[in-house]
Amino acid sequence: MIAPVEIAGISTTLPKRAVTNFEIEKLVDTTDEWITKRTGISTRRIASKEETALDMAADVAKKALEQSGVKKEDIGLIVSSTICSEYVTPAMASHVQKAFDIDCAAMDISAGCTGFVYALITAASLMDSLSIDAALVVASEKLSDYTDWEDRSTCVLFGDGAGAVVLKRSDTACMSYPVLGGSPDHEDVLICKREKRQTPFSGAVRVKKEYIHMKGREVFTYAVGAFEHTLKKLLKMCGDKPYTKIIPHQANEKIIDYVMRKTDFGKEQFFMNIKEYANTSSATIPIAMYDAYKEGWLKKGDRLALVGFGAGLTCGGVVIDWTL
Numbered sequence: 001m002i003a004p005v006e007i008a009g010i011s012t013t014l015p016k017r018a019v020t021n022f023e024i025e026k027l028v029d030t031t032d033e034w035i036t037k038r039t040g041i042s043t044r045r046i047a048s049k050e051e052t053a054l055d056m057a058a059d060v061a062k063k064a065l066e067q068s069g070v071k072k073e074d075i076g077l078i079v080s081s082t083i084c085s086e087y088v089t090p091a092m093a094s095h096v097q098k099a100f101d102i103d104c105a106a107m108d109i110s111a112g113c114t115g116f117v118y119a120l121i122t123a124a125s126l127m128d129s130l131s132i133d134a135a136l137v138v139a140s141e142k143l144s145d146y147t148d149w150e151d152r153s154t155c156v157l158f159g160d161g162a163g164a165v166v167l168k169r170s171d172t173a174c175m176s177y178p179v180l181g182g183s184p185d186h187e188d189v190l191i192c193k194r195e196k197r198q199t200p201f202s203g204a205v206r207v208k209k210e211y212i213h214m215k216g217r218e219v220f221t222y223a224v225g226a227f228e229h230t231l232k233k234l235l236k237m238c239g240d241k242p243y244t245k246i247i248p249h250q251a252n253e254k255i256i257d258y259v260m261r262k263t264d265f266g267k268e269q270f271f272m273n274i275k276e277y278a279n280t281s282s283a284t285i286p287i288a289m290y291d292a293y294k295e296g297w298l299k300k301g302d303r304l305a306l307v308g309f310g311a312g313l314t315c316g317g318v319v320i321d322w323t324l
């Protein structure tokens with residue numbers, strides 16, 4: 001079951017430094033024209049060594065909570081989504097909890113770029129089963145730490161950033177039709193391994209930095225299929241009250257364009273901000289949702305579909321009735 005909840009607060013935290021395609025041109029054999037044409041990306045935010053994924057998570061959670069008016073003592077659960085935490089343990093959510101100095105449940109979700117959708121649905125479901133009144137859902141990613149800055153096929157795509165929402169119990173259900181899914185990644189089309197460590201018993205191990213590896217074409221094929229399928233499934237579930245706006249994972253403008261052409265939705269129904277921030281993995285959806293709200297694209301009363309897809313391979317979606 002998913003509790004009747006609403007999004008009561010939302011915020012983003014982005015690194016100060018914006019890196020343009022022209023700066024990437026100086027690192028690898030690429031051009032602004034190639035990147036813009038194939039992906040729609042112009043700039044991305046890249047964190048300094050002081051701007052950690054954990055700090056961005058704590059900062060964005062504080063801002064979202066402030067905006068919601070919910071007291072920190074009323075938060076019963078923190079769910080973070082990340083693939084970039086600086087700690088193996090404890091969870092990123094436990095770091096956020098430490099920043100608030102509150103007692104509550106805290107856990108992380110690792111579901112690639114679909115992580116925020118997984119975290120949102122997990123939090124709302126746990127709010128129901130654990131009778132929790134308010135929860136924080138935080139996505140924070142510092143992909144620049146896992147990017148091979150010598151690989152032109154991946155380094156142009158990613159950025160850093162964080163987004164968070166506060167979920168609060170409401171009289172009516174403002175989050176409906178949760179859909180989570182995935183397919184096995186037999187071909188390792190999108191992976192990033194943990195670095196190997198030497199132990200007294202493991203024999204010689206080459207300790208090397210591991211980076212994101214991606215087979216672009218294969219990921220594209222999965223992404224468009226999962227995206228279209230999830231949109232159609234959500235539409236069917238909505239029945240006579242369809243969603244009219246869509247915030248998809250911002251992986252690549254071409255993925256969104258492709259799905260737009262394959263469905264009856266118009267361009268104006270999709271929100272995109274990939275041009276400015278590139279792909280920040282699980283943080284793209286809350287970052288886009290915040291921008292859509294701040295720019296007035298998202299209005300009180302709008303019915304909205306969130307759709308994620310990414311490593312795993314994972315996909316998921318949920319329908320939100322916007323109340324802010």
Ligand code: ACO
Pocket residue numbers: 029030031034035038039113152153154156157190214215216217219220223249250251252254279281309310311
């Ligand atoms: N600049 C210039 N040339 C490049 C670059 C670059 N940055 N990257 C690759 N190329 C070259 C390749 O070397 C290749 O050259 P070749 O023909 O001489 O061998 C040529 O461009 C075509 O390469 P492809 O990989 O086939 O290019 P494609 O048209 O598929 O575009 C892209 C690549 C943009 C990555 C595309 O496959 C894609 O969007 N895939 C989806 C992946 C994605 O969005 N991943 C994000 C993370 S996953 C997620 O969020 C779901």
